[in-house]
Amino acid sequence: MTGDGLDDRGLDESLWLAMDRRGTACRLLAAGAHELKNPFATLQMGIDYLRKSAPGDDPEIPVVIQEMEAAVQRGSRLLGALVEFASARPGGRLVSADLNAVVDSALLLAEPERRLRKVRIDQCLDRGLPPMEGDPPALQQALLAVLLNAFDASGSAGGLVRVRTGTAPGMGFARVFAEVQDSGPGIPDAFAERVFQPFFTTGPPAERAGLGLTVARSIMNRHRGTIELRNRREGEDHGLTAAIVLRVSTDGEGGR
Numbered sequence: 001m002t003g004d005g006l007d008d009r010g011l012d013e014s015l016w017l018a019m020d021r022r023g024t025a026c027r028l029l030a031a032g033a034h035e036l037k038n039p040f041a042t043l044q045m046g047i048d049y050l051r052k053s054a055p056g057d058d059p060e061i062p063v064v065i066q067e068m069e070a071a072v073q074r075g076s077r078l079l080g081a082l083v084e085f086a087s088a089r090p091g092g093r094l095v096s097a098d099l100n101a102v103v104d105s106a107l108l109l110a111e112p113e114r115r116l117r118k119v120r121i122d123q124c125l126d127r128g129l130p131p132m133e134g135d136p137p138a139l140q141q142a143l144l145a146v147l148l149n150a151f152d153a154s155g156s157a158g159g160l161v162r163v164r165t166g167t168a169p170g171m172g173f174a175r176v177f178a179e180v181q182d183s184g185p186g187i188p189d190a191f192a193e194r195v196f197q198p199f200f201t202t203g204p205p206a207e208r209a210g211l212g213l214t215v216a217r218s219i220m221n222r223h224r225g226t227i228e229l230r231n232r233r234e235g236e237d238h239g240l241t242a243a244i245v246l247r248v249s250t251d252g253e254g255g256r
Helices: 013-053 061-085 099-119 136-154 212-222
Strands: 095-097 120-124 132-134 160-168 175-181 224-233 237-245
Touching: 061 099, 061 237, 095 099, 095 136, 099 120, 099 132, 099 136, 099 160, 099 175, 132 136, 132 237, 136 160, 136 175, 136 212, 136 237, 212 224, 212 237
Parallel strands: 120 160
Antiparallel strands: 095 132, 160 175, 175 237, 224 237
16 A cells, blocks of 8 residues: 555556566666676776785875775675675575674665765664574565665755664563664654555655565564564654564574
């Protein structure tokens, strides 16, 4: 259902065309990313050559080489993450995994969108988390949906998104969580019960399929976890807090 009250039978053709176009774009991106691996490797070889052969009398040369290498490595890491994300097959068995690693990879994938939106990120990850029980590619997809929603809500004028991880008490079992706080207006009360419905979106249907939170909740249900949304409306601290909560792994050797 969309924000203007249409159900999925009333969606116009533009939404389906947009969804098909995005699916095609993902396939092309996955194929093209493999082709870009060689140019990145060639650039790194060129940088290594410059480092060895450049004159040593110009103090600016090492600085330029370092900046070039940092840019190439950043692009190479992003490319690798995109290839892994596009080729992953969520839906596998649950394994003992590091929630912080899932958060790190989701943030890396979302980095181009963050730069485009000019959103600031404040990270506070608990690096001492116990392993959680999960399907990392699926959880990465759920976190990406939450992050991209947070970027949209925080606007493009230096909005702030806070990301943190930690532990939470459970009902007879330990839990870990990843939390994303945006600096937007929050969810209108009238939409609070509908945000997880398929195709629900408060934005233009051709731009947003309205499936991100639907898929995220489905992923969390398979993990016997939860995705929780909470508005913050206390003075200057306003926005939406989205948290995914997972069980701590009881099998240090792997999943089930």
